[in-house]
Amino acid sequence: MADSNDSTVGFRWNVFSTIPEGMALRTRAEAALGDTNWDALLEYASKLRDGTECKLLTDIGMGANHMIRVIEFDDGKRWVARVHMPYSMYDGSIKMVWDDAKETFDNEVVILNLIRESSNIPVPAIYAHETADTVGVQAPFILMECVEGNVGTDIFDDKTFEAFPDERKDTLFDSVAEVHVGLSTVLLPKIGTVIGRNEDGTYIQGPIYPIGGPFDTATEFFQAWAKNMPFCNLAHMPRLLAKGGRSAEIPASIEAFRAAIQELASKISVCDKGPFPIWHNDCGNNNIIMDDNFAVLGVIDWEMAYAAPWEVFGDYPRFIESVPRAMDSPQFWDESGNPATARGRMDAAHQKQYLAAVIRAEAKRGLTLDNHLHLLSAALQDTKRHAVAKAMWLFDDGKLACYHLVTEEFAQSLLEEPKVSGVSQDVTTASSSVTNPSPTKKKRKPLGAIVNEQPTFARDIKVQETTKSKTPEPTASYSKENTPSSGTD
Secondary structure, three states: OOEOOOOOOOOOOOHHHHOOOOOHHHHHHHHHHHHOOHHHHHHHHHHHOOOOOEEEEEEEEEOOOEEEEEEEEOOOOEEEEEEEOOEEOOOOOEEOOHHHHHHHHHHHHHHHHHHHHHOOOOOOOEEEEEOOOOOOOOOOEEEEEOOOOEEHHHHOOHHHHHHOOHHHHHHHHHHHHHHHHHHOOOEEOOEEEEEEEOOOOOEEEEOEOOOEOOEOEHHHHHHHHHHHOOOOOHHHHHHHHHHOHHHHHHHHHHHHHHHHHHHHHHHHOOOOEOOEEEEOOOOOOOOEEEOOOOOEEEEOOOOOOEEOOHHHHOOOOHHHOOOOHHHOOHHHEOOOOOEOOHHHHHHHHHHHHHHHHHHHHHHHHOOOOOOOOOOHHHHHHOHHHHHHHHHHHHHHHOOOOOOHHHHHHHHHHHHHOOOOOOOOOOOOOOOOOOOOOOOOOOOOOOOOOOOOOOOOOOOOOOOOOOOOOOOOOOOOOOOOOOOOOOOOO
């Protein structure tokens, strides 16, 4: 049961072979490849299928935290082995953190089961998973259904995608929107992760790291976010202060944004109470498996998913996302509030196409504001709330920007119009949330003195009876923004 010379025909996994030598991700991948007992993994898989012999194919897929190998059985059946890779520690060593793998794998298995039984969203079936070294594999792993396609990042890059004709893009957007709208119907009573199941079949919800929870209301979620979400790029603050100009405002802006989220917590969501939709939290083309015609075959990597407020859920896919205008660099926008660059205009056009696809998908399901708690299309068109939620995601990602401008703009909008405005359920009139056709040009207010109090970054959160805390990930060798992926993570 050694490696086969066969390759998975049609797969385009190339990340492992293209990672430069010496890069932390390459070092972790090589450790996973060398330290994992692949023969023990094959023996375990064979036993699960009554002794059917199997082999590993040569293809190696990977993302930020996992390596993917394809197991092929003698009867032609294929499984995927998703193996957790060790971490790069701050001291330069490579170490497997079993507790972290257990929590992420256990949670992912539960949420995949929830999605499979509650919707027709294509997610891989789970056959087995091990998070303790009881079978000699020497690494945590999941054995799951092999979805024979490629993730978007293995099919096209940004330049290739931009060159696609609109009809081809519409095919992709329609396929992704079907999944996104389908998730809007998978609802849970609280905001939080899914950590287990009760004997009566109901699901147990737990905390969101590092925010806490679970939460009964969106207000509680936003308040806890403001209190507990750390900004990971604090090391840059002295340099920004010394640089002067707009950059010097960023440290104070970060704390002003946090304070504003706390103050505006009860106003951010239009649906303060549940139920709440499942948010994937990393729904980019790196985690969407598709065929060569852009039909979605499967959505993977659900380890960070949780039930979220509608404003957090209502975001564009990662490959057409954009930075909120208020916090973006001014040179990227014209005097009318529209994108000033070719890339910005392309993103705006893509978002408008995607919004139209969402409206079509909702119409197919018969979803309206009259018969459903809220709509994805409504959340996407609620531009100021959408900007706040996107800014929160970028904050978590460590983007350096003047965040307080987003909450300033949102607070002003509450004075002008307290309700959601401009919501369309007509494909022909839906507008992109990235544009602002008739803005009121305001002089930017100077930011006040830098907050002197050091923020409390709560890493160990005490939660309710259905909650637990998560061990911080012991590495800083990669980020959401620059991590490559190949069909796996």
